[in-house]
Amino acid sequence: MSVSSVPSVELGAVVERLRASGCVFAEDEAALIVETARDAAEVAAMVDQRVAGLPLEHVLGWASFRGLRIAVDPGVFIPRRRTEFLVAEALEVTTPGAVVLDLGCGSGALGAAIAAEREVSLYAADIELAAVRCARRNLVPWRGSVYQGDLFSALPDQLRGRIDVLLANVPYVPTNEIRLLPPEARLYEPHVTLDGGPDGLATFRRVAAGALSWLAPGGHLFVEMSEHQAPPAAAVLTDQGLTARVTSDDELGATVVHGIKPGAARAGGNPAG
Structure with missing residues (x-):
């Protein structure tokens, strides 16, 4: 119709x-x-x-993200337009043949957006079964592999040390601020996709702690944060041995923390920035 x-x-x-x-x-x-x-x-x-009160994307069954229609099932985190900035930043360093991981993938929107513009080996993981099922449908056109589990524990060990671009749009809302979110998010999206712990950085710290061993030399980690969380998040990456950068887009109201693993990028991987 x-x-x-x-x-x-x-x-x-x-x-x-x-x-x-x-x-x-x-x-x-x-x-x-x-x-x-x-x-x-x-x-x-x-x-x-x-x-x-159901979010429009759940009513429609899809969300628009960087020109793609991403299937979004009830109980699956809805990709936000501001997160398109994270994808744009990641595309700057993603070359053909790169190994890309969408960690905490939700619907798989980030990985799909990268794969739609670059020929990559695409992997994704999420702890929520509903998200895994949704992401598997969304990533079929790019032959993406989707795993269920808690962050890096979901991944096959052969990916360790081989990931060129790691996208991790993990929860970063402080626990006591969830009550301030719009009802569409607060009532209809799983709290596990929103709750970042007391300061919003709890899940991010776990990602940062594992990133060095999973990234390839010269590999990149991209994480969305609020503007005021970015400096402490960058310090966490530095403490873990990564070079940290912070970039922002005022129009989208988006802030991205970018970590780079030391070393030269492997052949067929990414430049180190």
Whole structure:
């Protein structure tokens, strides 16, 4: 079904219902719902879900991320537009043939976005079974391998010391700030994907502690953080033996901490920056 196949009065009614429920971008959301639904009955059901507070991406079953439609199942973290900056930063150092790992992958959006623009060997892992199932579907076009488990413990040992680009969009919201998140995130996304511990850096510290042994020489680690968390996060990487950099995008409100393992990049891998 496309927007043009639905009478304008029906589309208008969807817009008005969404607007009445508080949707700021009611016109855009209505168009996406009508475009995605297979028939009028499904339009009505999807509007009911959205009005009840379900995130739009879960209503649609997909999220837009760097021009890709990424399948997003209920209970799976929704990729944010600001995280496109992390992908853009990683693409700067990702060369053909690189081994890329999307750690804590959720839907697999980061790995998919990299693989859509570079020919790479793609791996992903997440502790949540729902995320693993979702990521496996999303990474089929790029023959990505997806594993279930807690961070690096999920990975086959043959990847140790071979990862050229490590993307780790791990939770970084301090525990006592989760209550301040919008209801769509707080109520519908698993807390394990949000809760970064007392200072938001608990999971990141675990990633940093393992990164040196899993990265290839000259390999890169990219992690999203809030602006105020970036300096202590960079210090953690330095303490673990990585060279640390911080980059930001004011338009997206995004901050990325970038760690580089010492050594020359392996053949077919990445430049060291």
